[in-house]
Amino acid sequence: MAEGQKDGCLIAGSILIAVGLIVLLVLLILPFKLPDFSISSASVSLINASSSSQLTANWNLTFSVQNRNKMTGIYYDQINASVFYGSDFIAVTSLPPFHQDKHDLTTVQARLAANSMYLGDQVIADINAERSRDAVNFNFKLISWVQFRLIPRRGRKRLLSVFCDDVTIAYANATAFGTLFTTHPRQCQVDL
Known part of the structure; x- marks a missing residue:
C-alpha cells in the first residue's frame, strides 16, 4: 500500500x-424527559364508611404511562400505588415491574383495597358528606425506582414520584359504584 x-x-x-x-x-x-402519567379510568366499589370510623372499599385504576424520550428506554421497579383521602392514608399495593422502549405508551392496572381501615370520625364524616353530594375526591400516589436506559448503558436508579391529586369519583346515587368523573384522562404530576 x-x-x-x-x-x-x-x-x-x-x-x-x-x-x-x-x-x-x-x-x-x-437530558432525560420525565414520563407522562395519567389516570385513564377509575372505579370504586360501594364505600362502606361506618359509624365505627372504619372504611371498606376497593379501587380499580388504570394509569397510562407515556415515555417521551426519543432515544431512551425506562425501567420501572419496586412500584407502590397508594390512595389517600386528603392527607389520610387509606391503602397501598405493589405493582409488577415493567420496561418502556422509547416513545412507548403503557397501561398499568392497580387494584387497592381497604378492609375496615380505621380513619377516625371526622374523616369518615367528610367522606360520607361528599358521597351524599354524589362525588368523592381521592388522591393517588405512585412511587417507583426507575432507570433511564440508553442501550448498552444503564443509568443509575432514581426515585420517581407520581401525584394524582383531587381525582373526583362520581356516584349516580348512594348505593352505586363510583367512576372517574371525567371522560378525559386525568393528568398527574411527576417528580424525580
Whole structure:
C-alpha cells in the first residue's frame, strides 16, 4: 500500500472515531424527559364508611404511562400505588415491574383495597358528606425506582414520584359504584 493511501486511511479512521465519540458523548449527556402519567379510568366499589370510623372499599385504576424520550428506554421497579383521602392514608399495593422502549405508551392496572381501615370520625364524616353530594375526591400516589436506559448503558436508579391529586369519583346515587368523573384522562404530576 502506498504511503498516501495509508495516510488517507489513518485520517478517515481518526475522523470516524472522533465522530463516534462525539455522538456517544452527546447521547450520554442528553437530558432525560420525565414520563407522562395519567389516570385513564377509575372505579370504586360501594364505600362502606361506618359509624365505627372504619372504611371498606376497593379501587380499580388504570394509569397510562407515556415515555417521551426519543432515544431512551425506562425501567420501572419496586412500584407502590397508594390512595389517600386528603392527607389520610387509606391503602397501598405493589405493582409488577415493567420496561418502556422509547416513545412507548403503557397501561398499568392497580387494584387497592381497604378492609375496615380505621380513619377516625371526622374523616369518615367528610367522606360520607361528599358521597351524599354524589362525588368523592381521592388522591393517588405512585412511587417507583426507575432507570433511564440508553442501550448498552444503564443509568443509575432514581426515585420517581407520581401525584394524582383531587381525582373526583362520581356516584349516580348512594348505593352505586363510583367512576372517574371525567371522560378525559386525568393528568398527574411527576417528580424525580
